[in-house]
Amino acid sequence: MIDNYFTKEVSDGVAFLYLNQKDSKVNIVSPSLIDVFGQIIDQIISDDSIKAAVFISAKKDFIAGADIQSFKAEEVGDFQPISRKGHLLLSRLENSPKPFVAAIHGTAYGLGVELPLACSARIASNHRSTKFALPEVKLGLLPGGGGTQRLPRLIGLQASLDMMLTGKNIFARKAKKIGLIDELVHHSKLKIASKNLALSLVNNTLRRKRKVSFLNKFLDSTSIGRSIVYKEARKKVMRQTLGNYPAPLEILNCVETGLKQGQKQGYEAEVIKFEELMIGSVSKELRNLFFAMTAKKKNPWSSDIGKLNTLGILGAGFMGSGIAEVSLNKGIDIVMKDVNANTIQTAKKHLWKNLSKQVKRKSLTKLEAKNAITAVRGQVDYSDFDKIDVLVEAVFEDMEMKQKILAEVEQYTNDDFIFATNTSALSIEEIGKYAKHPENVIGLHYFSPVSKMPLLEIVRTAHTSNRTIATCYDLGLNQGKTNIVVNNGPGFYVNRILAPYLNEAMLLLEEGGDIIEIDNTMKAYGFPVGPFALMDEVGIDVGAHVMTGDLAEMFKRRKGAVMSEGLLKMNQAGFKGRKNIKGFLAYNKKGKKIRGKANESVYEFFDKPLKVKFDLSDIQLRTTLLMVNEAVLCFQEGIIESPQDGDLGAIFGIGFRPFTGGPFRYLDQVGSDYVVKELERLKKLYGDRFSPCDLLLQYAKSTNSFY
Template sequence: MTSIRIEKEDGIAIIWLDQPGERVNKISIELLDEFATAMTQLKEDPQVKGAVLISKKPDNFIAGADIDRFLKMRSPGEAAALSRKGHNLLNQLADSAKPVVAAIHGAALGGGLEVALACTARIVSDDPRTVMGLPEVRLGLLPGGGGTQRLPRLVGLQRALNLMLTGKNIYPRQAKRMGLVDYLVHPFGLLEAAKKIVLDLCEKRPKRKRRLSLVQKLLEGTPLTRKIIYKKAREIVMRQTMGNYPAPPRIIECVEAGMEKGFAAGMAAEEEKFDSLVLSPQSRQLIHLFLNMNSKKKNPAREKVRPVQTVAVLGAGFMGAGIASISAAEGMKVLLKDVAYEAVGKGEKTVWDELSGKVKKGALSSFGRDQIFSRISGRTDYKGFGAVELVVEAVFEDLKLKQEILAQVEAAVSENCIFASNTSSLPIKEIAKNARRPQQVVGMHYFSPVPRMPLLEIIETADTADWVTATAMEVGIRQGKTVIVVKDGPGFYTSRILAPLLHEALLILEEGGEIRQVDREMKRYGFPVGPLTLLDEVGIDVGAHVSGGVLGELFVSRGMSY
């Protein structure tokens, strides 16, 4: 079965991408071969004036490369050959006498964006599902399909380095402002608008102007001033990575080679450095981590899941507001409850500010923000809880308080409602000790700030029903979380493995160590943040409270003093 189908309308070839049996399109050797054939047909067909490259997938253009294949590469030169093959094909696309317009809806990431960069023009849907980026650095790699060369020439050196060294996502309006894409359109008008652009480009290809400020033009305009940019980029990379990750310096080297020695030299550098990175232990481990995290986004017990349309969040503080926000963003109705309207109002403001921040960045439209916010209803009582399928409690870490709240909730909700505690350390079995329906009590441990932190820890007791665990897991996956399921026990998983690290850091201080040195050495070893900085961010009072409970008793029984 083929991944490419070509239709012809009014002298325009519509190249449909649709890899059979896959949820998303991915760059593979087979797809490259098919695309090369399609490009030859386009070139040789006198009836075709130009083409539109578009995906049949509902929310995906091309999601990137088939990274499983990278793990199978064992010999030097294999990855370079793949990169070279992609370069040759995308150079043909970029040099095509007939215009090719990339019509993007959904994710265009990694190799998918590199394909789009080689097209004559890019039009994207103004839709929350549309996102672009070159995230290869997060896998210990660099863009191997010409991205290190075409992106700086399109959006400017500093912007390109920032995007490639962070791997951050770019949303449609941001992309339009920086000149990464040429047109925005409603999703339903994408194909028709792309066809019109092809015809316009057949008549005249306007000279592209980079959207740079005067300062950017001055800094990026000469080899001497560009050296300042490369030097600063290297300093930032070294400060942030402590030299533990080879990919960021290699990205800078490729960009520098291309900007200072020419496009061909840059492409050759990209092939060589891509090859070395694919075989590096850092990349292998980061790819394994990525694949394992992705596997947690699939629910192994989906057949047991019960529908959740309405969620109640108890506690409108920073944590509760975050849970409300990510739930509403996925279409769930949310009842946000606290003891006073002042607290509820603060929680709603937290949600509004977080959503407005996305609007400002171009990641969300004003209408989208208003839609999400309208799904959240604040209250100080249990009115309307009869329609709730899941209650998430996010109040202070106090066992008696959580038991009292559970009793109140069970009196207000239906018999099939799930009660989830967002505790970080209190035993779920103890919270459910006096429950009417202990089989419907589960832990859902989020991490702060909830909209940004990817992990969700689901804690089940011996009494927790299978359908309850499965449903809680499904809600977490809908919220975009990487979900792990653990048994009820002191500290669960995360706090249990984190506590000894923090305790040891404190013992070093007690023995005369210095805070900055401890954190610096741990970051140099590879930790993203030092243990003492982390303890300060979590809250020393919170850490003391957690360590002084059942978790502390566990460690004392094993010989640790505190």
């Protein structure tokens, strides 16, 4: 059994314990590994010829985290024995009579941090791929391997909370600076340096010296200071989560218990709370979301991928430069074409600025940054377009312009080039109507800002070839996107389900609703931003364009349709949202939102009704259930091919309440019959636009679930 996970090598009395999980590209930890770790630790301690040991990886990463699938609990008591067993193991390691050193290169996530925390010392390579994180909070969990107890004692309360409450990556140099790592060396010297460190600890204890300011010493090490930290951390957590995510508060509780009452009580709290979170619905849905994302990393059309050596980007504006940014350092040459040379220069400056930030963070070398920007060529003509394999067109949302550009481009490109149009609502079928090769035409709907939004909505037509889909799917994966492939239709999937949600929010304004109250109500319900903040961010001009195209016409044809004209009026009056500091919300001169304040002039575009106090649940259900119903209708019509795609698109494209798992998992949780009942109630009050679609009615009458 040990041989399935470890390879042992002894040198000068130091046992190198190579983490080398068979039949796996990475080392991941599961409950079954606890006994294996126990056996190897016992072997080292009982072998008199061994003075010390080093945990090191035989793979490119140290430990990539836990096997989330294997961590299961349905009721109280299911997982506590496993947690306690793991704690005992790490305690044996921590109190071993022989020193154990963790030598870390590459990714160290979750137990990849908690195992080294129990070692006598930690040494890491200074390579840019070396990074540490406790990402459990992102799955609705807390660090369950003693992290809430050992980390604060090693690096201090504030730094440990920053790691645990955010789940963010800590790169090697920062890890050394905060005291997480004792030594940093070049990757090539990691083995010899770890051996020397281990031998130095045989008869000596490592004396750590970390520079701590007087203020941080006060906040980290005194009861008054810690009380301030806990109070401010809880305020920040509640402001960000609005109580929808229990894990951050439980992390705080476990840390506080351990520092106030001692490690024994701290470990016990960690065991109990870890299981509570695992059983809870929030963690279950966040884990389901993680599994869905992981599944999307495999290209279903992998056998049909075409070549992609050169990526063309037509239009070097905000979207075009964003697409270029996520395509840097991917082994692809990038050609940016724009009619304006100044726009290209601005785009390249933006790219270089972001590369420079990566150099500063040590995640790139200066040479790599220079090579990356050198791979981006800007031009105002179509020269060498015969070398382009995929062309992403990112110009203004105008059908005639896009058709004209496609016809123009085809004169300079090879017959097998792929034309990918970045549009949020225009018909891909119509754009490619006159194409020489309609099988090479596809939609790539990137979301703004491209560098931050994780979703790529790939839109195919009845003519789009598998090679085209496969190549663009692969491009999305290389850009770090979660891809969903949808069929062509008005608004595709994401914007189609978003439109009734936003329209209902604006109808609430016409009825006397308050901008800030509606936004805050939807945030409290679990959306990351309210509908009006979202429209400001996306751009009122963009929203107005969507509301006047095929999508708007489709909704207008429906029985009982009521369309707000407010957004169109705002656009005509020059309101663009955050980009010109004229939107639903109030901004200061620098474009920063003024918290809790709306732009009062907006109400004029919604007929300045008398203010009405709405029931909060009415606001939440009127907006959200229209979105849910539309998602099911998209599934019914074949716009999306699975509930999983529907959930991923809604969460990563719009921010649908992540802790519910998406509209389809939400339906399985609350029951389709409940949603139909609520829609019928709203229909009686507000009209036929709340009519449940046929598929939803079908699921409500049966015992079927979407998963």
